Amino acid sequence: MTATAELADRYPVLSELPPAVRDTVMARLHTMQVPAGTVLFDDHQACEGFPFVVKGSIRVIKASASGRELPLYRVAPGETCVISSSCLLGHEDYNARGIAETDTELVLLPKAVFDELLAEPAFRGFVFHLFADRIADLMHLIEEVAFHKLDQRLAALLLGKGRLLHTTHQQLADELGSVREIVSRLLKGFAAQGLVKLSREQIEIVDAAGLRRMASG
Incomplete structure (x- = not known):
């Protein structure tokens, strides 16, 4: 063409x-x-x-x-x-x-x-x-x-990217219009609740149903 x-x-x-x-x-x-x-x-x-x-x-x-x-x-x-x-x-x-x-x-x-x-x-x-x-x-x-809290928006963003995300906390913060420190703190909270598993430049969705509940408020 x-x-x-x-x-x-x-x-x-x-x-x-x-x-x-x-x-x-x-x-x-x-x-x-x-x-x-x-x-x-x-x-x-x-x-x-x-x-x-x-x-x-x-x-x-x-x-x-x-x-x-x-x-x-x-x-x-x-x-x-x-x-x-x-x-x-x-x-x-x-x-x-x-x-x-x-x-x-x-x-x-x-x-x-x-x-x-x-x-x-x-x-x-x-x-x-x-x-x-x-x-x-x-x-x-x-x-x-x-009208939506940042933890809700982060949960919804993670759900839209598949089970295994190859991304950085900074990239997620940029997409949300936030800062890396806040996003990192929220992700650590998600991990403590058993919603996700964190590793270097990778996030694994462990409990999608729990994230959906978080996203819906």
Whole structure:
């Protein structure tokens, strides 16, 4: 499959554009290959374009001055970044950080082309649908942070990763928007209750039913 065909397969909205518009857009796209760990955008940085992810994934976070991180969402192939859309529409700088989780291939739609495409109903509908989906995700995140205790959220996170987790306490803390020390203390408590077994960079689920009770409060 050619790069153009793969992009169109990931993002069917491009095939819905009038042929002349689609050909013009395809000619003005910029392809980027970035290794895992690359910071693609950061706070107060100008937004240069609208990203389409072809391979890999991007983790979007909000970072504090103290180094704490709150994960907002991930952008997988076929999806795109609502914060990038918001910055382009509002002519504002980024207010979050985007990091390539894995080796990632993305295609950048330049800002001028994004502005032109908003006149096309198919593309405009795609952008608005993106906003609706991401706002629902962010509302769920706000609900989790505001109304569920951290031990409940940690239990639910562990249950979603299988019986044997190969991860660090820091990685779990990053996903929960917490700090490693607190997560480590909670995990030790879970281990003392016989819910999990801890070893270096590995967590084994021993009592899934008990974790489910913990997660449900």
